[in-house]
Amino acid sequence: xxxxEIKEKLRAIVGAENVLDSNIDRFGxxxxxxxxxxxxxxxxxxxxxxxxxxxxxxxxxLANEHGIPVxxxxxxxxxxxxxxxxxxxxSLCLDRMTKILEFDEKNMMxxxxxxxxxxxxxxxxxxxxxxxxxxxxxxxxxxxxxxVAENAGGMRAVKYGVTSNYVxxxxxxxxxGTVIQTGGKAIKNVTGYNLTQLFTGSEGTxxxxxxxxxxxxxxxxxxxxxxxxxxxxxxxxxxIHKMLQSGVVPAAAELMDKMSIQAVARHRKLDIDQAVEACxxxxxxxxxxxxxxxxxxxxxxxxxxxxxxxxxxxxxKQEEEDIWAIRRGLxxxxxxxxxxxxxxDISVPRNEFPEMVRRIRKISxxxxxxxxxxxxxxxxxxxxxxLCDLSNPEEAERVHKAVDEIFAEALxxxxxxxxxxxxxxxxxxxxxxxxxxGGIRVHKAIKQALDPKGILNPGKIW
Amino acid sequence: xxxxEIKEKLRAIVGAENVLDSNIDRFGxxxxxxxxxxxxxxxxxxxxxxxxxxxxxxxxxLANEHGIPVxxxxxxxxxxxxxxxxxxxxSLCLDRMTKILEFDEKNMMxxxxxxxxxxxxxxxxxxxxxxxxxxxxxxxxxxxxxxVAENAGGMRAVKYGVTSNYVxxxxxxxxxGTVIQTGGKAIKNVTGYNLTQLFTGSEGTxxxxxxxxxxxxxxxxxxxxxxxxxxxxxxxxxxIHKMLQSGVVPAAAELMDKMSIQAVARHRKLDIDQAVEACxxxxxxxxxxxxxxxxxxxxxxxxxxxxxxxxxxxxxKQEEEDIWAIRRGLxxxxxxxxxxxxxxDISVPRNEFPEMVRRIRKISxxxxxxxxxxxxxxxxxxxxxxLCDLSNPEEAERVHKAVDEIFAEALxxxxxxxxxxxxxxxxxxxxxxxxxxGGIRVHKAIKQALDPKGILNPGKIW
Numbered sequence: 002x003x004x005x006e007i008k009e010k011l012r013a014i015v016g017a018e019n020v021l022d023s024n025i026d027r028f029g030x031x032x033x034x035x036x037x038x039x040x041x042x043x044x045x046x047x048x049x050x051x052x053x054x055x056x057x058x059x060x061x062x063l064a065n066e067h068g069i070p071v072x073x074x075x076x077x078x079x080x081x082x083x084x085x086x087x088x089x090x091x092s093l094c095l096d097r098m099t100k101i102l103e104f105d106e107k108n109m110m111x112x113x114x115x116x117x118x119x120x121x122x123x124x125x126x127x128x129x130x131x132x133x134x135x136x137x138x139x140x141x142x143x144x145x146x147x148x149v150a151e152n153a154g155g156m157r158a159v160k161y162g163v164t165s166n167y168v169x170x171x172x173x174x175x176x177x178g179t180v181i182q183t184g185g186k187a188i189k190n191v192t193g194y195n196l197t198q199l200f201t202g203s204e205g206t207x208x209x210x211x212x213x214x215x216x217x218x219x220x221x222x223x224x225x226x227x228x229x230x231x232x233x234x235x236x237x238x239x240x241i242h243k244m245l246q247s248g249v250v251p252a253a254a255e256l257m258d259k260m261s262i263q264a265v266a267r268h269r270k271l272d273i274d275q276a277v278e279a280c281x282x283x284x285x286x287x288x289x290x291x292x293x294x295x296x297x298x299x300x301x302x303x304x305x306x307x308x309x310x311x312x313x314x315x316x317x318k319q320e321e322e323d324i325w326a327i328r329r330g331l332x333x334x335x336x337x338x339x340x341x342x343x344x345x346d347i348s349v350p351r352n353e354f355p356e357m358v359r360r361i362r363k364i365s366x367x368x369x370x371x372x373x374x375x376x377x378x379x380x381x382x383x384x385x386x387x388l389c390d391l392s393n394p395e396e397a398e399r400v401h402k403a404v405d406e407i408f409a410e411a412l413x414x415x416x417x418x419x420x421x422x423x424x425x426x427x428x429x430x431x432x433x434x435x436x437x438x439g440g441i442r443v444h445k446a447i448k449q450a451l452d453p454k455g456i457l458n459p460g461k462i463w
Numbered sequence: 464x465x466x467x468e469i470k471e472k473l474r475a476i477v478g479a480e481n482v483l484d485s486n487i488d489r490f491g492x493x494x495x496x497x498x499x500x501x502x503x504x505x506x507x508x509x510x511x512x513x514x515x516x517x518x519x520x521x522x523x524x525l526a527n528e529h530g531i532p533v534x535x536x537x538x539x540x541x542x543x544x545x546x547x548x549x550x551x552x553x554s555l556c557l558d559r560m561t562k563i564l565e566f567d568e569k570n571m572m573x574x575x576x577x578x579x580x581x582x583x584x585x586x587x588x589x590x591x592x593x594x595x596x597x598x599x600x601x602x603x604x605x606x607x608x609x610x611v612a613e614n615a616g617g618m619r620a621v622k623y624g625v626t627s628n629y630v631x632x633x634x635x636x637x638x639x640g641t642v643i644q645t646g647g648k649a650i651k652n653v654t655g656y657n658l659t660q661l662f663t664g665s666e667g668t669x670x671x672x673x674x675x676x677x678x679x680x681x682x683x684x685x686x687x688x689x690x691x692x693x694x695x696x697x698x699x700x701x702x703i704h705k706m707l708q709s710g711v712v713p714a715a716a717e718l719m720d721k722m723s724i725q726a727v728a729r730h731r732k733l734d735i736d737q738a739v740e741a742c743x744x745x746x747x748x749x750x751x752x753x754x755x756x757x758x759x760x761x762x763x764x765x766x767x768x769x770x771x772x773x774x775x776x777x778x779x780k781q782e783e784e785d786i787w788a789i790r791r792g793l794x795x796x797x798x799x800x801x802x803x804x805x806x807x808d809i810s811v812p813r814n815e816f817p818e819m820v821r822r823i824r825k826i827s828x829x830x831x832x833x834x835x836x837x838x839x840x841x842x843x844x845x846x847x848x849x850l851c852d853l854s855n856p857e858e859a860e861r862v863h864k865a866v867d868e869i870f871a872e873a874l875x876x877x878x879x880x881x882x883x884x885x886x887x888x889x890x891x892x893x894x895x896x897x898x899x900x901g902g903i904r905v906h907k908a909i910k911q912a913l914d915p916k917g918i919l920n921p922g923k924i925w
Contacts (some may be wrong), residue, residue, distance in 0.1 A: 028501070028665070063712055075879040078648050105812075107708075107813075107814035108812045108813055108814050117558075127773050151653065152653045152657075154651050154653075158650075158651055159650075163651060164652075165657070170530060172817075175905070179901045179904070180901065181899065181901040181902050181905060182899065182902070183902070185812075185877060185878070185879055186811075186812035186846075186877050187810040187811055187812060187843055187877070187878045187879045187882065188620075188621075188810070188812075188813060188842040188843055188844070189616050189620055189625060189810045189842055189843070189882035189883055190810055190879045190882065190893065191613065191614045191616075191625075191664050191846045191881045191882065191883060191884070191885050191886075192880045192881050192886060192890075192897045192898065193664065193886065193894065193897070193898050193902065193906055193924060193925075194661060194664065194665055194669075194906055194909060195614075195627070195657075195660045195661060195664055196902070196905060197868070197916075198657045198660035199656060199657060199660070199661050199909075201657065202653050202656065202657055203656055207656075219710050248681050248750070288710070289754075292751075303688070303804065331733075348650070348651045348652055349649055350567075350570045350572075350647075350648035350649060350650075351569075351570055351650060352569035360849070376636075377651070380650040380651055381650055381651070382649075383652045387770055391832075410770070415648050415649070416647070416648075416651045417647055417652045417654045418651045418654045419652075419653045419654050420649065420651035420653065421651055421653060422653070422656065424653075424654060428654075430653065432655065435654045436654065436655050437643065437644065439637070439641045439642065439647070439657065440643050440658070441645040442641070442912065443637070443643060443658060444656055444658075445914055446912035447656060447661075447909055447913075448754045448911060449912060450908035450909055450911060450912035451905065451908060462655060463655075
């Protein structure tokens, strides 16, 4: 527990109203959007909500002096437990740092504080004709600081890349309170090590991000949305594969298997043919509407070559939204199918996507566990969801083995443990198999170098 | 000096014919393509040319055991002294590791050894319809390992990015001989820290790159090349600026000032109007020739709005090459104008390009030194070349001050010390002003963590 004397110092830094230590507050900051069980051991001793970099710096200096663990937190929308304060100490919540500090229209860049919500950033830029593409599923409540810390992805990654592709520079408060700046507005920049990319995706283990410089791109002027239904998952995969090989780069290419589709159908009372085994949603965008119409027809032709059951090309904004509603409702619809849902986030080389889906189906049969599969087929990032009841110990055992095998198979086809959710707590046991002993040693050496007392987000990644 | 006993061990590892220690060989490996003076102190004690990762690992283990400095080297085409063995020891030359290990057409990726020449990689991929865009000026002799170590750029960076944008994974031999793998073929990958980007651009100070996994893109089907002559540098800058703001993303946008143009004209016996103050070469590419022709006309119209003296749109392959010959001949033509040429490589926010050019001209006047300015205007990366005679101590003093001011002004407009050449030896004195004390401390901490004995490329970056 943190001594009252230290709590007093924290109150002096951020103001008494921004230091929370009631039991209910501590509980409120003990969990995130992952399936890590709720346990009192994960309560922070105190929640601290700074407003400025200077306050963050003072909090870190104090914590470092006393060896107090600090777990940074944005909106706690993470899926792997990254913001859960495993070792107690301070939950450092950056939700008050919500300023848009500079909008540089000429260089098409924006500087924001970490607590700005992703959707607010998107809307702010869109109103000025500029586009911030990364769109993690949680973008309506996730914060930019969290997006950077986890290197969040999203559906548009296939064409536009992930958060790290937009981060030009950072302000970071180190474990001892030192404030550093990385990167900058120069597009080409090879001065020193690429610290910007080292901190991006480091899951709060190397420093606290207090400012983010992001590049923006022009907003595409037109968009087409297609929904393709297939009687076979293989045909769906083959269509996506051939589309990508033909040079069409979609803004999104999402795939859902039958279990996912039927879950949404039940949830949203949609009538979807039981014979349909896979649904693919493709969005293409660009500046030339005619060109896009041609591309849509090209995709439809490819799909017809693979025995497509239904091709629907949205003819209105409303129809676009109807199509996307299926995909957007997926996570909660699948989650409602069983007491527990273990949603994973593996990522494989793009051409291994169909093979990985086949291997997941084998695992599902082997362990007699329903596994709904959906994901960003365009970039090889899958979200298999194991539907289960973890209160049944025998079933929990099977789930555990199935998840182990999913990770092993992902690595076996040249993939990795996480495409966009991070490692956090939930994938920690598998890190060694992905990074190897030498790789882990390098991670630990860097961590030790930047956070010698190990106070920053302890218990994560490895 | 390295003891004979250790040389024997090196011979046992890589073969006697691949361990060079004659005076002439040691001298041959003491310099690169920078303007670092030739001094005997920069001779390595021994040159070692391994063929395999295993050999590199054994050499590093031996060097680490005995605290022997190791300076990795590709083609020594670097412009900042990165491969100069400042502290003697081993010059580890990777020029025998030239294998293309895997070409993965389906995932559009290629795995190569570090000694593969950039041009050979480009040609290999081009023959298969794929495009490896990074094109540092030295691409006809530079190696991929060096490109990755320095994060090399080039003319196409404005549209296609630099080397780091193509590096998906690396095999790295650490200071103690440990071999690690980073990244992989999964497009989305957030498993652990981004070590791939940490090693990319680390200038041989953190590890030896022994394998490089690169992504490729489809080769654009068509291309247009434009040459625009202006009576004023400001008009040239304004044209580029307006073109970029209008949403045209050229594959290259190069600018040369009058001194640069006249240098090439003399060198290549071209007849260029003395009233011309700036030349801009723009290349646009894509899959649709009609679209490109429209874009070329759009650019020409913008240029006419800024009083352009001449617009030339290449009508043939030959004419394209004639236009590019002006830019390609630039470095040697400018170099021939004075006994010494200090070519710099600053990078500024894109909209500050014209302002930076103005500031360089003021510095040129203040110190009465000719400074030819050319560079990648499209991405804010300038190469001011101070033409001088360093054997004149009074002039050398002025040159020193002028270069100091160029760096100070680049930082003042929000830019950085190096866009694509790296820091190496020549920019080391300025690193502190760019990265700040905290930033340098982080660099040193990471270096210490990965190379505790400081044997890897000592004396570079800071």
